[in-house]
Amino acid sequence: MSGVIEPGDAIPQEWTLCEQMGVSRTVVREAVKSLAAKGLIESRAKRGTIVRPMYDWNHLDHDVIGWQAGADESGLNLVRLTEFRQAVEPKAAAMAAERATSEAIERIEDAWKEMDRTAGNDVEGFLAADIRFHTEIMQATGNPFFSPVANVIGASLEASLRVTNCLPPDNIPSVPLHEKVLQAIRDRQAMAAHDAMLSMLMDAANRIDRALAKSASLDQDAPKEGENG
Structure with a gap:
């Protein structure tokens, strides 16, 4: 890798x-x-x-995704994962708005409530709820071919939160963005769900870009081995 x-x-x-x-x-x-x-x-x-x-390579394999994330020192793989999500998840959200059962919507809402509860105090709990939120939307499409994408989402979210949301308060701003997706699905508004999901992923991409740029800047400013500190 x-x-x-x-x-x-x-x-x-x-x-x-x-x-x-x-x-x-x-x-x-x-x-x-x-x-x-x-x-x-x-x-x-x-x-x-x-x-x-x-x-x-089987890039949708759970292990392969995890190994790539672990070897991704430059952040390039995280950027690619986010690009992939931007291409797939908005469509999935729109399909969920059209097809989700009441039970599926309830599971999506339960995941969001857990995100809301853990934001600001529990990074690991928030991550688990965030992954569940997006995974439940994939399942709510009713199309089994979306299921393997859950592996991509999980790896992407885990890597992304490690880069952009290292502290619990960093998670708070994303809660209302997820709520907009939930509301659109609950209201059966396919285009609104599509746009809300895309907006959320664009926000994530921008935060990733800023975090990677900051990290690269710090690396450049750090004293090289053999230099005086």
């Missing part, structure tokens, strides 16, 4: 991995099988096990 081993290059041999990781050959083989199943690597004659091109 970090790019240390580039697409087309071979990963270390089995015995080397066993030695480096301090695990058995069985563990290494199971790990290799898992990575191959997710489209990350493949075995080739006379070349060993190589990293596949990024476009072959």
